[in-house]
Amino acid sequence: MSQAPDDEAELRKLRWRCRRGMRELDQLLERWLERRWRQSPTHEREVFLRLLDTEDDRLWRWFLGHETPPDADLAALIQHIRQLPV
Structure with missing residues (x-):
């Protein structure tokens, strides 16, 4: 089943937004996206x-568990992303 052109364009934009300049963050975000x-x-x-609108340093602290997001939905998504198999 192929994706509609608009869906593919949106995914390309999101893949670009997942590129954070820190390989570990890139991999976590891209894994969930894909x-x-x-x-x-x-x-x-x-x-x-x-989540993509959040600054990298804060994201990294959340993913490492050094801080907890103030929003329960963000916290749940981060936990889900962390649990995705490599």
């Missing part, structure tokens, strides 16, 4: 977009 984006409900997609 494995979950297409089947995710709108709400989960919106949470992922908010």
Whole structure:
């Protein structure tokens, strides 16, 4: 099943946004994008977009568990991303 051109364009833009300049963050974000984006409900997609709007240093502290996001939806998504198999 092929993706609609608009879907592919959106995925290309999101892949670019997942490139953070820190390989570990790139891999975490891109892994979720590739494995979950297409089947995710709108709400989960919106949470992922908010995650992409977060500064890299804060993201890194959240993914390492040094800090907890103030938003429960972000915290749940980060936990889900951390648990995705490599």
